[in-house]
Amino acid sequence: MHLDRYGDVDTWRGSRPELCRATLAANQHQLHSAADELRSIAYRFEQQAQELEAVARSQIGVAG
Amino acid sequence: MEVGYEPSRIHELSRRTQEAVDRLGGLTSSDPAAANAIRTLRLTRANLEDHWMPALREIERSDTMLRWRASRLSASGSLPLNVLSGSLPDHLRPGGAGAVAMPTKRRDQLLRRLDFFDRKAKSGDAALREGTAPVGAPTDGELADLGRQLALWVRRNDRFAHELVELSVSNLLVGRLLAEASFPASFAWDVARRMAVPNGPDSHVDHDRYALSLSTALASLTDDSAACLDLLLDQPTAYALASWDALNTAIVSEFAVSGLYGAVDADPDRLADGYSVLRFLTRATNGPLDGGMSAGMALGIAASLPGYLDTLAPAIEQEGATPVVIRAVSPSIELGTYDDLVDLFGAVIRSPEAQPAIGTALAAYTFETFERVAGDATRRPDVSHLADFADLIGDASSAEQAELVITAAIDEARHRHLDGLIGFGTNVALLAGGAGSVARSIAGRAVQAATRWRDDGEPHRLPEGRIPAQAYDLITVAAVSVPASNPSMRHDAGLDDVTATEWAEVTRHVDVIEQLDDPHSRMLAVGDLDHWIDTSVPALAAYLLELRKMPGVSELKERRAAAGAD
Numbered sequence: 001m002h003l004d005r006y007g008d009v010d011t012w013r014g015s016r017p018e019l020c021r022a023t024l025a026a027n028q029h030q031l032h033s034a035a036d037e038l039r040s041i042a043y044r045f046e047q048q049a050q051e052l053e054a055v056a057r058s059q060i061g062v063a064g
Numbered sequence: 065m066e067v068g069y070e071p072s073r074i075h076e077l078s079r080r081t082q083e084a085v086d087r088l089g090g091l092t093s094s095d096p097a098a099a100n101a102i103r104t105l106r107l108t109r110a111n112l113e114d115h116w117m118p119a120l121r122e123i124e125r126s127d128t129m130l131r132w133r134a135s136r137l138s139a140s141g142s143l144p145l146n147v148l149s150g151s152l153p154d155h156l157r158p159g160g161a162g163a164v165a166m167p168t169k170r171r172d173q174l175l176r177r178l179d180f181f182d183r184k185a186k187s188g189d190a191a192l193r194e195g196t197a198p199v200g201a202p203t204d205g206e207l208a209d210l211g212r213q214l215a216l217w218v219r220r221n222d223r224f225a226h227e228l229v230e231l232s233v234s235n236l237l238v239g240r241l242l243a244e245a246s247f248p249a250s251f252a253w254d255v256a257r258r259m260a261v262p263n264g265p266d267s268h269v270d271h272d273r274y275a276l277s278l279s280t281a282l283a284s285l286t287d288d289s290a291a292c293l294d295l296l297l298d299q300p301t302a303y304a305l306a307s308w309d310a311l312n313t314a315i316v317s318e319f320a321v322s323g324l325y326g327a328v329d330a331d332p333d334r335l336a337d338g339y340s341v342l343r344f345l346t347r348a349t350n351g352p353l354d355g356g357m358s359a360g361m362a363l364g365i366a367a368s369l370p371g372y373l374d375t376l377a378p379a380i381e382q383e384g385a386t387p388v389v390i391r392a393v394s395p396s397i398e399l400g401t402y403d404d405l406v407d408l409f410g411a412v413i414r415s416p417e418a419q420p421a422i423g424t425a426l427a428a429y430t431f432e433t434f435e436r437v438a439g440d441a442t443r444r445p446d447v448s449h450l451a452d453f454a455d456l457i458g459d460a461s462s463a464e465q466a467e468l469v470i471t472a473a474i475d476e477a478r479h480r481h482l483d484g485l486i487g488f489g490t491n492v493a494l495l496a497g498g499a500g501s502v503a504r505s506i507a508g509r510a511v512q513a514a515t516r517w518r519d520d521g522e523p524h525r526l527p528e529g530r531i532p533a534q535a536y537d538l539i540t541v542a543a544v545s546v547p548a549s550n551p552s553m554r555h556d557a558g559l560d561d562v563t564a565t566e567w568a569e570v571t572r573h574v575d576v577i578e579q580l581d582d583p584h585s586r587m588l589a590v591g592d593l594d595h596w597i598d599t600s601v602p603a604l605a606a607y608l609l610e611l612r613k614m615p616g617v618s619e620l621k622e623r624r625a626a627a628g629a630d
Contacts, residue, residue, distance in 0.1 A: 003077070003080060003081060003084055003112075003116075006073070006076055006077045006080050007077050007081075007116075010070065010073065011069065011070055011073040011074060011076075011077055012068070012069040012070070012073075012074060012077075012123070013067060013068050013069070014067035014068070014069075015067075016119050017069075017119070019115065020115050020116050020119060023111050023115060024111065024112075024116075027104070027107060027108040027111055028108075030104045030107070030108070031101075031104055031105070031108060033104075034100055034101035034104040034105075035101070037100060037101070038097070038098060038101050041097050
């Protein structure tokens with residue numbers, strides 16, 4: 001999301017544009033945080049998947 | 065705080081914002097781990113839809129966007145907007161409370177004078193109503209002087225302008241002063257909007273003075289057709305103008321024609337906006353305006369029809385609950401069902417002022433249709449569309465008097481061969497000899513014709529159900545008179561076998577019809593023409609037969625027979 005580039009002070013000025021920019025900045029911060037959180041969750045899932053795979057391989061080795 | 069914007073960048077921002085809204089709307093996930101992220105996406109989308117897009121649309125619809133031709137800001141480099149204030153036109157000069165400071169003393173002085181003159185005007189108006197001389201009312205010179213001073217500060221100071229807008233609903237001189245000096249269109253727009261809603265018909269103000277003041281505000285905007293259309297797009301305002309009979313009929317109709325016809329004539333891309341207004345009014349006439357609309361709005365709609373018929377008529381497919389969808393604009397607009405449109409035109413026709421305008425528009429559209437299709441009349445759907453529209457008007461017109469006036473206007477328009485009017489930018493000849501739009505010219509002539517016809521005492525002589533019969537006869541006359549005067553279209557129409565002598569006889573018949581004043585005599589003369597063609601000119605008879613088989617036209621013939629015309 002790069003709307004901030006198109007909606008800067010060269011495009012429009014006033015109290016209402018300021019409010020729009022402020023809420024967009026807050027939303028972008030929230031979106032970045034959400035993306036970071038998703039990446040963190042994905043990393044944990046990957047870690048868990050690798051651990052489970054290792055356990056499964058060791059179980060097969062014991063059985064075999 | 066400085067206020068200003070660069071139009072071309074606003075357009076780009078608006079486009080990018082809409083793209084972002086669309087893309088965010090397409091992102092979704094049912095995974096519980098993504099719940100927080102999805103919620104954030106929805107909040108962001110809501111912010112863009114609820115804050116950004118309304119603000120951007122408001123700017124794009126303002127008069128600054130309409131008048132600004134080239135961006136000077138791009139040439140300014142990194143200069144801030146307020147440095148350019150001296151070189152910018154008034155409507156784009158950075159406003160806000162700090163634009164040009166207004167001395168408090170000056171503000172108080174002007175407002176006191178405004179209040180004083182309003183009280184004097186009030187007592188003067190009361191005296192006039194009682195039939196006595198308005199002694200003590202402010203003079204024209206005093207009002208003009210005050211208007212000029214107020215306009216000067218309205219241009220310089222947004223806060224003062226806003227204060228006057230809010231004052232306009234209680235100090236009725238504000239609206240009237242719009243006629244005394246040159247105020248910015250945006251200010252007149254704000255005043256009209258503020259006054260129309262909600263202090264119109266449902267309030268307890270002095271309706272007469274209020275109506276006069278609002279009417280004056282509307283009149284001051286009439287020359288700015290884009291501003292008129294923008295105000296009509298504001299639904300509460302459009303409803304107020306369509307429902308309040310106290311407003312000046314001529315002013316409201318001029319205002320409506322300027323917006324619905326003039327604005328689209330000047331910018332065809334605004335046809336969709338015109339239809340948006342008509343869609344809203346269609347819904348209103350199927351709801352709170354079911355009993356009719358103001359005469360001014362009815363006449364405005366009727367007189368604007370020449371600009372819409374070529375896109376509206378083809379959209380009328382079937383009767384009843386079938387939607388009427390205008391596909392000539394993108395995205396397409398659903399006006400309502402056929403029955404909804406019947407109610408709209410019924411509400412329009414209920415106004416005597418609007419009746420002649422509809423008849424003239426129908427006649428002009430008939431001739432223009434045959435001019436347009438030339439030799440392909442039987443192979444194109446245009447004539448069917450024309451018949452369908454005539455049928456709709458017939459359905460809408462339940463009152464005998466309304467039918468009679470419309471049919472009189474149809475005859476008058478046919479007599480004057482008001483063809484080539486349909487579609488924007490056509491028939492400059494009609495504009496010659498006077499200011500005003502084609503639509504106003506049509507309405508003016510039609511009203512004159514209907515008035516003469518009424519004064520002749522004809523109404524009592526004709527039966528009901530005349531519109532479809534008249535439209536059927538109109539199609540017959542136009543179908544043969546157009547190729548009679550346009551040899552180039554005869555080959556495509558399969559009329560090569562008609563001899564020069566026979567074409568001359570067609571022309572003679574048509575001339576006789578055109579010179580008859582009595583509608584019944586004209587109807588008989590059309591029958592004579594029909595009979596002669598049927599018995600003497602096989603090629604022309606075959607051509608008319610093909611035309612009359614077309615959907616819609618056959619229905620008009622049935623209604624003609626039911627009206628006792630045969």
